[in-house]
Amino acid sequence: MITVSGLRKTYHARRREVVAVNDVDLEVRPGEIFGVLGRSGAGKSTLLRCVNLLERPDAGTVLVDGVELTALSDRKLRAARRRVGMIHQHFALLSSRTVAGNVAFPLEVAGVPRTQRSARVAELLELVGLSDRAGAYPAQLSGGQKQRVGIARALAAEPTVLLSDEATSALDPDTTRSILDLLLDLNRRLGLTILLITHEMDVVKRVCHAAAVMREGRFTESGPVSELLLTEGSELAAGLFPLPAVQTRQGETAFDVTVSGPAADEPLLSELVRELGVDIRLLGGGVETLAATRAGRLRLAVAGRGEDAAGFLRRRGALVTEVTR
Numbered sequence: 177m178i179t180v181s182g183l184r185k186t187y188h189a190r191r192r193e194v195v196a197v198n199d200v201d202l203e204v205r206p207g208e209i210f211g212v213l214g215r216s217g218a219g220k221s222t223l224l225r226c227v228n229l230l231e232r233p234d235a236g237t238v239l240v241d242g243v244e245l246t247a248l249s250d251r252k253l254r255a256a257r258r259r260v261g262m263i264h265q266h267f268a269l270l271s272s273r274t275v276a277g278n279v280a281f282p283l284e285v286a287g288v289p290r291t292q293r294s295a296r297v298a299e300l301l302e303l304v305g306l307s308d309r310a311g312a313y314p315a316q317l318s319g320g321q322k323q324r325v326g327i328a329r330a331l332a333a334e335p336t337v338l339l340s341d342e343a344t345s346a347l348d349p350d351t352t353r354s355i356l357d358l359l360l361d362l363n364r365r366l367g368l369t370i371l372l373i374t375h376e377m378d379v380v381k382r383v384c385h386a387a388a389v390m391r392e393g394r395f396t397e398s399g400p401v402s403e404l405l406l407t408e409g410s411e412l413a414a415g416l417f418p419l420p421a422v423q424t425r426q427g428e429t430a431f432d433v434t435v436s437g438p439a440a441d442e443p444l445l446s447e448l449v450r451e452l453g454v455d456i457r458l459l460g461g462g463v464e465t466l467a468a469t470r471a472g473r474l475r476l477a478v479a480g481r482g483e484d485a486a487g488f489l490r491r492r493g494a495l496v497t498e499v500t501r
């Protein structure tokens with residue numbers, strides 16, 4: 177649905193050159209929620225602005241729903257961009273317009289006749305749960321309600337994809353959850369494809385089917401969450417399952433055992449103990465229900481037969497890495 181290849185964007189500021197996006201490839205499949213996780217300054221917003229061509233990349237191509245946006249003239253681009261909705265961290269609502277007026281705005285720009293417009297606005301407000309606030313002004317709304325207006329407005333022109341730039345970072349944890357639940361619901365009900373950027377691991381955990389980690393303009397890892405978790409050295413996996421430092425005893429070997437998908441619900445440890453007759457100490461870890469998979473990562477100390485234990489767990493589909501620190 178979104179295909180980005182070889183994307184590059186450089187800024188020139190006061191004789192300094194910043195390569196904000198450096199040779200990024202990205203594939204978001206139809207109906208997928210894809211999260212780009214990265215620290216401040218990693219290039220996330222620049223990437224997103226290049227995806228809807230608010231910013232022209234220096235190199236690379238962007239295809240959305242089969243249309244190569246990078247090949248379009250500015251005039252054709254304005255029309256094509258209606259197929260791409262966007263929501264923002266600080267909502268970007270028009271303060272002088274009511275909730276209904278904000279949602280109607282893109283429809284007015286697109287020349288939709290008044291009667292059709294009000295029917296569509298009512299439908300959109302219903303979709304985001306704000307039917308009773310149609311006449312309110314942005315200043316009279318909570319942050320979560322403002323973001324609901326932002327979402328309704330972004331969906332007005334029936335986009336095939338929604339881009340989200342830190343849509344929940346200005347919200348408290350409970351409101352964040354309700355907005356993420358709304359995005360999940362829209363994704364399921366409308367089949368909406370969503371590309372979101374965030375600096376919060378929790379956002380990726382709750383809603384993303386696939387993800388990338390961005391650092392200094394580059395993707396350091398990218399793919400379905402269930403696969404990244406089983407990739408050795410994955411930053412995403414380490415961030416999702418923080419582990420304590422190892423403190424092994426004489427004769428013990430420490431392992432990190434990561435499972436994703438059906439293996440996360442298997443009684444792997446009791447089978448291991450029965451099969452090999454080893455003793456295991458649990459040093460840390462967790463099991464989580466993510467958007468697209470169940471997954472867990474445990475740090476174990478195995479007394480004796482460490483290699484056999486690792487082999488057993490690997491045969492059962494776990495990623496096993498020995499911990500030496």
Ligand SMILES: Nc1ncnc2c1ncn2[C@@H]1O[C@H](COP(=O)(O)OP(=O)(O)OP(=O)(O)O)[C@@H](O)[C@H]1O
Pocket residue numbers: 187188189194195196214215216217218219220221222223375
């Ligand atoms: N218009 C601009 N002119 C010059 N430099 C810019 C411009 N926009 C962004 N940059 C630089 O490009 C880099 C990436 O910025 P970007 O805003 O994409 O990061 P980000 O990952 O979205 O960060 P944050 O999480 O803080 O929003 C930064 O070093 C930033 O200073």
Ligand SMILES: [Mg+2]
Pocket residue numbers: 220221222
């Ligand atoms: Mg940003």
